[in-house]
Amino acid sequence: MTVFVLEAMAREGFEEVVALVDRETGLRGFLGLHDTSRGPGFGGIRRFAYRDEGAALADCLRLSKAMSYKCALADIEGGGAKLVVLDPPELDLERAYRQIGRWVDRLGGRYYAGPDVGTGEKELAWMAEETPYVAPPGEYGPGDLAEATAAGVFAGMGAVLRLLDGEENWGRRTVVLQGLGRVGWRVAKRLRGLGVRVLASDVDLERLESAERELGIEPLEPGTEFGVACDVFSPCAMGGILHDVTISRLDTRAVCGASNNPLARSAHARRLHESEVLYVPDFVVNAGAVMRGAEYHLKGRATPLDEIEVRIGALAADVLRVAAEEDRSPVEVAEREAVRRLDESRRQRSAGRQPPEPSPEPSDESEPR
């Protein structure tokens, strides 16, 4: 895959992209710092078997920009960043993550690292011995970040159900989950606790069986989940899973999940809108982890789960309400508001002032991108 990095950076408003290579460990990756006008860059470390470095770079750019939007919308005093690491089989994980920790440390607080696909508690613990600019796992850290993400996804589901039917009425709902990993499992557990019928797929069959046994979910063969009738379809695995084929198979009224960038292309937001499927944008509902991580570093607190639910639930409800009023896709409305807030922060920064006070709700002052 060919990516023209300077052109992409200029077009998408990037501040900095750093290429990282370590001869000793074989580590290779990219750090994207998209927009830090609201504060330092926050973003997880994704370690993945990318097909080539172009695919890794493209993912880094996409994910770090989404982090800027996420922080701006969630009123976090931070900006968007992401570190992606190519994952060759011979990589010595402990040495590699310690090296990443030293890199992050040298940035002196311009970037704070957190978990993402391929980077969990073990990896963060190695890094935490090399740098303070990482969310340490355990009792001294910000708390369970996946639970924070699940709280936001759950709040987004509540907002979309209230918009559709005026109430959540959990006991009569069916939710289809794709992916029962750290976040999907916790979403399933919350929903089952409220009597929701949950059907779920996971490529890890052991995990699927455990969820059936422990949570009472109904297992689905991976790939069949798109066609199952439900109130909410919840992607909690990888990105890029909603495209022309899968969207045409969906039998749901709403989509709300944790996966970053589940839409294969931005045009698919409009496609969902035209199909009358309400899509609650990923970067609106999956901000619970960065909210907790950023507020731990910047304010020394572990944001409580009920506060995350209230903040993300209110934001999702505002975005959905404005989208319905204007007959636009919620992605358009949320992006427009994120861009407005980032433009405002940049203006304030150039004028030498502090970042702006958060505005209460999405406004329609600027045109969508």
Ligand code: NAI
């Ligand atoms: P995870 O790696 O713990 O779980 C992903 C699960 O999806 C695994 O159980 C995996 O076996 C399953 N899976 C992979 N491909 C699948 C497929 N085609 N069909 C069905 N299942 C499949 O990841 P985690 O942490 O739960 O994150 C899930 C998504 O949410 C990711 O896209 C991540 O970027 C995003 N996210 C996670 C946050 C967090 O706090 N962990 C924060 C914000 C976003």
